[in-house]
Amino acid sequence: MHRLPTEVRWAFIYSIVAIGWFLFEKLMGWHGPRIEKHGLYRAFLILPSLAVYALAIREKREYFYDGNMTWIEGLKSGVMMTIFIAMLSVPVQWFSYHIISPGFFDKVIRFQVSSDMMDEKSAREYFNLSSYLVLSPIICFLAGFMTSAVVSIFVKRT
Numbered sequence: 001m002h003r004l005p006t007e008v009r010w011a012f013i014y015s016i017v018a019i020g021w022f023l024f025e026k027l028m029g030w031h032g033p034r035i036e037k038h039g040l041y042r043a044f045l046i047l048p049s050l051a052v053y054a055l056a057i058r059e060k061r062e063y064f065y066d067g068n069m070t071w072i073e074g075l076k077s078g079v080m081m082t083i084f085i086a087m088l089s090v091p092v093q094w095f096s097y098h099i100i101s102p103g104f105f106d107k108v109i110r111f112q113v114s115s116d117m118m119d120e121k122s123a124r125e126y127f128n129l130s131s132y133l134v135l136s137p138i139i140c141f142l143a144g145f146m147t148s149a150v151v152s153i154f155v156k157r158t
Contacts (some may be wrong), residue, residue: 011084078148
């Protein structure tokens, strides 16, 4: 159990980075006048995510494994961190959509409907806090697992 503190600490750091990214999106207008760009630019969250995972797994390698880490050890550390990130994703989502951008869902629904991407009923079913609170931990876990696997390739040292 002495392995948990590193992963827990980095899960909190990741959550702060995610909130910071959400705030950045809001400031860039991707939750309002430039909402059409939100889907595209949201994908760039992968860059700070990769950085956080690389720093976390590298720290684990240096301080827990004395500088030598196999791919599987890196993957285990990344997956453990991912589990905590997935658990924290619910309060992060709640905070982001209630405090930082409370009108986001109404705006994205209007955009989806006015752009003929979705009908209003479908947009309302998909773009709401309840839906995001359910999907967020699932998406976090899948993306975190893949990120851990890739980052561990580059961080391992045996």
